């Protein structure tokens with residue numbers, strides 16, 4: 001069974017981002033980039049399934065600029081077998097990414113696609129669900145546990161009220177939540193090995209996909225800052241302030 | 250211009266998030282319909298019909314929608330939307346709405362606009378990106394606007410309406426994903442998303458036993474909902490649905506008490522729009538103090554019991 005894992009190159013989660021002065025977007029020059037954390041979890045899960053003998057091949061796919069190659073190499077260092085880069089400088093929105101991924105799925109015929117639930121830059125939380133729709137496949141979003149059978153998969157999902165377990169026929173789309181696993185660190189030998197693994201590059205046009213954005217960003221601004229509060233000396237003062245100043249008790 | 254709101258409900262009643270979504274819809278126009286997909290969902294339909302401003306409630310009451318699975322509900326929505334020509338389709342940005350709505354958008358070949366916090370015009374919306382550290386104003390060129398709504402950004406709709414309720418035909422049942430189990434957190438406390446006061450604990454609690462022993466009496470006194478940081482959930486102190494943050498629940502209560510939480514940006518993303526924030530942390534440098542209205546630098550194990558006694 002082949003597993004496809006779409007991964008996105010995003011600003012590292014530790015970076016405190018800055019909005020550009022001309023309000024055109026967020027400053028990305030000289031900012032540390034990394035694999036979207038949910039996608040690391042997706043790669044880890046796919047690699048574990050391979051290590052458990054449940055999958056035969058793990059293919060990582062990324063859509064975006066040339067530097068996404070680095071992100072694909074990271075996925076291969078975790079254990080993906082090969083990478084596919086859909087190279088473009090275009091502003092890619094989730095619907096366009098889902099269409100590109102659909103075209104790759106049509107070519108590669110995986111039985112399972114594992115994506116992150118959300119990219120931590122656009123916070124869209126859409127691509128996996130859109131891909132499942134375009135493929136006409138079942139979906140299990142926000143997974144915290146995945147158990148693979150021969151023709152089906154059982155997925156426990158994190159939902160607002162607690163947990164929900166779904167059984168899905170394969171092929172299927174899964175998106176990862178934080179508790180699914182703890183991704184390993186890539187070791188130096190594996191990083192070296194990853195450099196020799198195959199990485200194919202193609203363009204959106206090769207896949208016949210129109211990636212024109214449907215949403216135009218008119219401006220990007222900083223949110224209103226909270227004004228600095230006060231430090232209270234003790235519990236008595238805290239209660240007094242909450243009652244008489246904030247009036248929330 | 251007719252606007253459709255996809256209700257989140259438990260068949261018998263509406264979830265609070267639906268009420269905020271209706272308010273967002275009413276900012277777009279006055280012709281607002283609500284769709285209920287469920288099984289034996291008459292109670293939810295009647296509740297929707299009573300909301301002020303709702304003109305019509307469409308109900309698909311049939312077995313395929315009993316579990317509100319994404320594939321069946323999305324297929325129904327696409328049929329309904331194509332047949333009725335809505336200008337906007339809205340759902341709450343909860344795990345329910347996030348699961349289903351992108352599927353609908355893709356089948357309609359339109360973009361989804363996720364978690365809007367403001368409406369500038371019929372095609373222009375504000376939404377947070379990068380864990381709320383930036384606000385983007387985006388304009389949609391699609392014929393139908395498919396939108397999830399950040400519930401904390403819109404008030405709850407009020408009662409006082411008397412919309413007509415119309416039964417609609419169900420689609421064929423797709424044999425795709427099937428719910429085989431649910432483990433829902435049972436609690437007599439208010440829902441996190443709708444609570445006026447939230448008591449939230451982090452890694453500083455040290456264990457699940459401590460979390461319960463120290464924070465529950467405080468939540469009881471305040472009639473509060475209980476939340477947590479990711480670290481507390483990952484460590485198994487509390488269930489996943491307690492997580493507040495960028496990738497958990499977004500809350501904005503009147504009062505948020507962060508206890509033993511450092512205040513990572515991912516956590517702040519979920520609670521920094523609370524009206525009043527209190528932080529209790531023994532580390533004076535903890536970033537939570539930068540957003541707290543009242544900060545108490547102290548050991549939580551001494552302070553929280555004192556607070557319970559003082560209330």
Ligand SMILES: Cc1cc2nc3c(=O)[nH]c(=O)nc-3n(C[C@H](O)[C@H](O)[C@H](O)COP(=O)(O)OP(=O)(O)OC[C@H]3O[C@@H](n4cnc5c(N)ncnc54)[C@H](O)[C@@H]3O)c2cc1C
Pocket residue numbers: 013037038120450451452453454477478479480481492493494495496497498508509510511512513514515516519529530531532535547548549550
């Ligand atoms: C992709 C991604 C998504 C994430 N999403 C979320 C999210 O949605 N929500 C979220 O919360 N986090 C999220 N995180 C994690 C986030 O980055 C932080 O790791 C997390 O919020 C830290 O939790 P904490 O504050 O409880 O723990 P810590 O950062 O370890 O802080 C514990 C605090 O407790 C204090 N403390 C310890 N003992 C005591 C005591 N006795 N008395 C008083 N104070 C004490 C310490 O001084 C410290 O400040 C995410 C991270 C990633 C990478």
Ligand SMILES: Nc1ncnc2c1ncn2[C@@H]1O[C@H](COP(=O)(O)O)[C@@H](O)[C@H]1O
Pocket residue numbers: 005006007008009036038039042061062063064092094097114115116117118119120122123124125126127128
């Ligand atoms: N440009 C991209 N290339 C590859 N995968 C992507 C890309 N954008 C999004 N994804 C995948 O879709 C998931 C959800 O992203 P989003 O819908 O943007 O929040 C991510 O976690 C990735 O798995």
